[in-house]
Amino acid sequence: MRAWLRSLAGGITVVTAVVAILAVLVTGLAAFPLIRAAAVGQARSQLARAADAFAAAPAASQALDLRVRHVLGSDYYALSVIAADGTVTGPAGQVLGAGEVARVLSGATVSQTVNRAGVQLLVEARPLNRGGGIVLTRSIKDVNAASAQEFQRTLLALALGLVIAGLAGTLLARRLARPLVRTAAAARRMAAGERAVELAPAGVTEVREVGEAVNTLDHALVASEARQREFLLSISHEIRTPLTAMRGYAEAMVDGLVPARDMADVGRTLAAQTDRLDGFVRDLLELARLEADDFALAEEPVDVAALMGQVEAAWRGGAAQAGVLLELRLELGQDEGEPVVVVTDGARLRQIVDGLVGNALRVSPPGGPLVLAARLEHAGAGGRDMVALDVRDSGPGLTAEDAAVAFERGVLYRRYAGQRPVGSGLGLSIAARLASRLGARLSVEPAATDDAGATFCVRLPLA
Numbered sequence: 001m002r003a004w005l006r007s008l009a010g011g012i013t014v015v016t017a018v019v020a021i022l023a024v025l026v027t028g029l030a031a032f033p034l035i036r037a038a039a040v041g042q043a044r045s046q047l048a049r050a051a052d053a054f055a056a057a058p059a060a061s062q063a064l065d066l067r068v069r070h071v072l073g074s075d076y077y078a079l080s081v082i083a084a085d086g087t088v089t090g091p092a093g094q095v096l097g098a099g100e101v102a103r104v105l106s107g108a109t110v111s112q113t114v115n116r117a118g119v120q121l122l123v124e125a126r127p128l129n130r131g132g133g134i135v136l137t138r139s140i141k142d143v144n145a146a147s148a149q150e151f152q153r154t155l156l157a158l159a160l161g162l163v164i165a166g167l168a169g170t171l172l173a174r175r176l177a178r179p180l181v182r183t184a185a186a187a188r189r190m191a192a193g194e195r196a197v198e199l200a201p202a203g204v205t206e207v208r209e210v211g212e213a214v215n216t217l218d219h220a221l222v223a224s225e226a227r228q229r230e231f232l233l234s235i236s237h238e239i240r241t242p243l244t245a246m247r248g249y250a251e252a253m254v255d256g257l258v259p260a261r262d263m264a265d266v267g268r269t270l271a272a273q274t275d276r277l278d279g280f281v282r283d284l285l286e287l288a289r290l291e292a293d294d295f296a297l298a299e300e301p302v303d304v305a306a307l308m309g310q311v312e313a314a315w316r317g318g319a320a321q322a323g324v325l326l327e328l329r330l331e332l333g334q335d336e337g338e339p340v341v342v343v344t345d346g347a348r349l350r351q352i353v354d355g356l357v358g359n360a361l362r363v364s365p366p367g368g369p370l371v372l373a374a375r376l377e378h379a380g381a382g383g384r385d386m387v388a389l390d391v392r393d394s395g396p397g398l399t400a401e402d403a404a405v406a407f408e409r410g411v412l413y414r415r416y417a418g419q420r421p422v423g424s425g426l427g428l429s430i431a432a433r434l435a436s437r438l439g440a441r442l443s444v445e446p447a448a449t450d451d452a453g454a455t456f457c458v459r460l461p462l463a
Helices: 002-006 008-056 058-072 098-105 140-191 205-254 260-291 304-322 346-363 398-404 409-415 425-436
Strands: 080-084 108-116 119-127 135-141 302-304 325-329 341-344 369-377 386-392 441-445 455-461
Touching: 008 119, 008 135, 008 140, 080 098, 098 108, 098 119, 098 135, 119 140, 135 140, 205 260, 302 304, 302 346, 304 325, 304 346, 304 369, 304 386, 341 346, 341 409, 341 455, 346 369, 346 386, 346 425, 346 455, 425 441, 425 455
Parallel strands: 325 369
Antiparallel strands: 080 135, 108 119, 119 135, 302 341, 369 386, 386 455, 441 455
16 A cells, blocks of 8 residues: 555655645535525525515415415514504514614614524514505524534535546556556566567657657667677777787796797887786786776966976887887967967876877878877967867878777777777777866867878867
8 A cells, every 4th residue: 555655656645635626625615605605695595585475465364374385484574563553573573673663654664683592593574555564584594404404415426526536547547547657667677687679659648758759769779788898899809919929928837838048029029018918908907997087187387388298208119119200289379478278187198299290100100190289279369269289190090980989999990900000999089078178178180191190189278
């Protein structure tokens, strides 16, 4: 029972019942005085018509009195007579005062409610043409008793309406909850690992949107898990390759198959394979750290020209060894000695640029240029000036399709493995996530031709 009350169907049913009960109570509280007032008004009107009839036909008053009492009951009203000398014969003698009697004798009608000894009476008095008058009285208590019966019938009708509202609320709750129950079941199947769950959205607009969102989530999970599976398979293959080489050399050394003169070469090969494995592990750990919520940044003012100079100096030797022409271009437009500053984590920014330079150096052929550039981009009125750091290689470049997926994990690696120099498939993904953490924007410009190279750009707001 408690579980049903916490469900949507139970909640809607309870709310519907509560609203119906409140409506019945409010209607009853408002209807009771209205019914009483209407009953009193109707009784007064009937009593006034009877008094008018008595006054108009005094000769037939006795027969009319008997007829009315036969039809409406003996306690419907009490008849009293006012003599010409003011004497009141009947129950009205204890009700009418001298003033009311004088008014009737003067030819005026009396229609009022009189309270005598705690009893309220309706009084209708009419003068007679031959002198004197007649008085009809009726107790309001009797009127209220009759109205109570009418009120009971009204309550019965309201109770019937309450039952119908409860049934309608239950049926409506089940109809609304049924699509949500199916959606929840589909979500639980997805959580258990099932994919391609077919869910037909149904119900009201909001519930149908929830079902469509679950379908969209299912498709996204299928695509994401497929990409991750493919990526892990490719990474596993790349890790297995150096491990196989290392195992082969190690077994050869154990079996004494490696001559002493070749030991140095074998050691260098093992060290290179170890460095390759270490690079893979480093990239995976870096990616995991970037996904964590507590990834720390140490923001401070950073001189753009000084940082790019440090990058150029650090990579000058590697570029010379590879035969690549490394060039630094500073197009910041500042006065001599005036720094161009951005507020960011300098070490992390340097990590992004170093990763981009490493990728560019890998794909640039001997004799080709590798350009490092820092420039200002003016936003105009109302905007904020940006600092753009470019790394432009002279490799085979990227197509528009390549640029669209350049920062997704392992996509370019799987696309070009064996065709051109590639890394672990994680470097650009790490750079993009790190730039996002810094509040920067990393983008790539596709090549205009097949041998025009590619340009990666990091944009940060100018301090």
